[in-house]
Amino acid sequence: MPRTDLLRVTVAAVALFLVAATLALRLDDYLLYVVTLGAIFATLAVSFDVLLGYTGYLSLAHGALFGVGAYACGILTAHHGWPFWAALPAAGLVAGAAGAVIALLAFRTRGLYFAVLTLGIGLIGHQLFLVLAGLTGGVGGFVGIPSPGRPDWVPLDQNGWNALLALALLLATFLAAQLFVRSRLGAACLAVREDLTLAQALGIRVGQARLAAFVFSAIFTGFAGALFAAISNFVAPESFTVLGAGFQLVALVVVGGMGTLWGPILGAALLTALPEALRVASGYSLMAYGVLLLVFVIFAPRGLASLATAGLARLRTGAGFRAAPAGERRP
Amino acid sequence: MSLLELEKLGVRFGGLVAVQDVSLAVEEGQIYGLLGPNGAGKTTLVNMISGLIRPTSGSLRFAGEAGGPWPIADAVSRGIVRTFQQTRAFLGLSVRENLRIAAAASGRAADAAELIEAFGLGPVLDRPAGDLPYATLRHLGIALALTLKPRLLLLDEPAVGLTGGEVDRLARLIRDWNLRGVTVLLIEHNVRFLMSLADRVAVLDRGRLLFEGTAADCQRNPEVIDVYLGRRKEDA
Known part of the structure; x- marks a missing residue:
């Protein structure tokens, strides 16, 4: 396994994090908030891609898992007085456990049936957030979630601190996902995506591999939910619908590029920045997502990542522009 | 002690008996050929040995261990590894990625450079x-x-669709790895290819074992000639 390659990726990611953080902290509060949200959605997209891009399973339950992380954090901090730093890992574990239960149900199916089954779970999850009003605040939302605690020595205001945390969570998720996809489990997930029968014939325990991918993505989705809740101080069920967050994740990863870990970050950056840039059309952001999804699936099914790779290759060789390299195929 | 022993292995799909009462033994270090016309149950037998489908009767011993056939992942961890009739590889991934996945799947991967x-x-x-x-x-x-690093390699029609020179090269590779200690169970349609490699041969017909013995005896067996080799009698 190429250790040097992992080292290079790590160094590049940390450097990009430092640049992004330095630049972001110069922005005004509104743009800073956009960056913070963008980083949280990028975190969601990276963890979602471990399942969608690397393992080949389209889950529509992840909007609900995002909510599980958010409500877990809200309940633990606001109702039980936990500090954010204890609630964050706990929320990840709760989402991971919920993910494991969903996975055990959903992996009885494949392909379209898997998507439909997780769609059902996503709908149930959203309903539960509405119905369990005693825990979640119901339709009125969950108010009074404390912001992430900020040590005194940090020379930042709360908004700056929130942005820094969101970028740091993105960095940690990206590096964890890099480790995961390079591990034996990650190789097994790729095998499951490409050819389930051959994967079995090679002795790969496919059940274990895809469960690991699902739980991995659920845990980091839970972390993102927890940070989202603490930063917003308020969450409501409408943030965790199948057609909202659930669909948004699919769009971010497909537009960014499935099966690469930096592609989804590009996707999140574009799809968070775009609605803000097109402020006039704010009510139509879902429509913008839909249109982008159409355009990318038809013209660049490997997403921004493949366009960027092709662009870089062209710069390097001076050769003519070709879209994705040959041999791209998706199951 | 044989490496692989099948004891009255059989499977039925609904009312259809695909394989019935197949007993045979493959010795360590052999290349064992499995012949039979289309639909004779050769691939079904390999599917059972490798753990892809469960037999409805009979049992399997491997390296002295009773209790098989095992589910496919357990069969692989015991050293029973198969290939597929329509060659399977991870088509969307590079050759390097294919080999990385196989190496990661195994706790004791073979030397990749040598295989490459x-x-x-x-x-x-x-x-x-x-x-x-x-x-x-x-x-x-x-x-x-x-x-x-299989102990027993099950090859399902590896020569189908290859040209003469490619078949010879494949035969050499199979013999090379056999000499390094990999026992081979070879299913083949190409009689000449199979006879040139196999130490021992079994012939399946309509799910039953028709013949079991040396390659030379196989070519002289009147029943086998009748069912399968008949049209090749002249050049046999």
């Missing part, structure tokens, strides 16, 4: 498996299986 060299995969390492020429894809399929 022997199977001529060096020049195509970064090409998607789906773009490989047919014969190279075949080689990749077998190399993936050998990456798992």
Whole structure:
């Protein structure tokens, strides 16, 4: 396994994090908030891609898992007085456990049936957030979630601190996902995506591999939910619908590029920045997502990542522009 | 003690008896050939031995251990590894990625460099498996299986669709790895190819064992000639 390659990726990611953080902290509060949200959605997209891009399973339950992380954090901090730093890992574990239960149900199916089954779970999850009003605040939302605690020595205001945390969570998720996809489990997930029968014939325990991918993505989705809740101080069920967050994740990863870990970050950056840039059309952001999804699936099914790779290759060789390299195929 | 012993192995799909009462023994170090006309149940038998489908009767011993056939992952961990009739590789991934996955699947991966060299995969390492020429894809399929360091390699019609020179090269590779201690169970349609490699042969017909013995005896057996080799009697 190429250790040097992992080292290079790590160094590049940390450097990009430092640049992004330095630049972001110069922005005004509104743009800073956009960056913070963008980083949280990028975190969601990276963890979602471990399942969608690397393992080949389209889950529509992840909007609900995002909510599980958010409500877990809200309940633990606001109702039980936990500090954010204890609630964050706990929320990840709760989402991971919920993910494991969903996975055990959903992996009885494949392909379209898997998507439909997780769609059902996503709908149930959203309903539960509405119905369990005693825990979640119901339709009125969950108010009074404390912001992430900020040590005194940090020379930042709360908004700056929130942005820094969101970028740091993105960095940690990206590096964890890099480790995961390079591990034996990650190789097994790729095998499951490409050819389930051959994967079995090679002795790969496919059940274990895809469960690991699902739980991995659920845990980091839970972390993102927890940070989202603490930063917003308020969450409501409408943030965790199948057609909202659930669909948004699919769009971010497909537009960014499935099966690469930096592609989804590009996707999140574009799809968070775009609605803000097109402020006039704010009510139509879902429509913008839909249109982008159409355009990318038809013209660049490997997403921004493949366009960027092709662009870089062209710069390097001076050769003519070709879209994705040959041999791209998706199951 | 035989490496692989089948004891009255059989499977029925609904009312259809696909394989019935097949008993045979493969010795360590052998190349064991499995012949039979289309639909005789050869692939079904391999599917059972490798754990892809469960038999409805009979049992299997491997390396002295009773209780088989095992589910496929357990069979692989015992050293029973198969290839597929329509060669399977991860077509969307590069040859290098294919080999990485196979190596990661196994706790005791074989030397990749040696396999790459022997199977001529060096020049195509970064090409998607789906773009490989047919014969190279075949080689990749077998190399993936050998990456798992099998004790028993089940090859399901590895020579189908290959040209004469490619078949000879494949035969050499199979013999090479057999000499290094890999026992081979070879299913083949190509009688000449199979007879040139196999120490022992079993012939299946309509799910039943028709013959079991040496390659030479097989070619002289009147029943086998009648059912399967008849049309080749002149050049046999």
